[in-house]
Amino acid sequence: xxxxxxxxxxxxxxxxxxxxxxxxxxxxxxxxxxxxxxxxxxxxxxxxxxxxxxxxxxxxxxxxxxxxxxxxxxxxxxxxxxxxxxxxxxxxxxxxxxxxxxxxxxxxxxxxxxx
Numbered sequence: 001x002x003x004x005x006x007x008x009x010x011x012x013x014x015x016x017x018x019x020x021x022x023x024x025x026x027x028x029x030x031x032x033x034x035x036x037x038x039x040x041x042x043x044x045x046x047x048x049x050x051x052x053x054x055x056x057x058x059x060x061x062x063x064x065x066x067x068x069x070x071x072x073x074x075x076x077x078x079x080x081x082x083x084x085x086x087x088x089x090x091x092x093x094x095x096x097x098x099x100x101x102x103x104x105x106x107x108x109x110x111x112x113x114x115x
Contacts, residue, residue, distance in 0.1 A: 004029065009037025014069075 005016045008030035038054040083094040
């Protein structure tokens with residue numbers, strides 16, 4: 001059977017690959033000249049540094065099956081998102097948690113004291 005996949009982002013690429021592996025004829029089209037959609041990266045010719053063409057992107061999942069599947073096709077670099085804000089020349093972590101409250105109010109409360 002023949003399939004036309006419109007869009008070569010993650011969804012289109014995965015569907016196309018899975019159908020092709022099951023013997024189907026696939027044509028993938030995209031308005032861009034590359035695969036991977038907004039997750040497209042390329043290496044700078046002069047520096048060798050990987051450039052996130054459409055801005056930074058993070059792939060995360062708690063589904064072990066998805067994680068194993070996606071890791072068959074590329075290398076993922078661990079990343080932890082740490083959001084900070086500044087108020088009155090002090091830096092605070094976001095989202096607000098017990099540590100943030102203790103820092104802001106100059107306290108050392110524990111969870112029993114908050115309830």
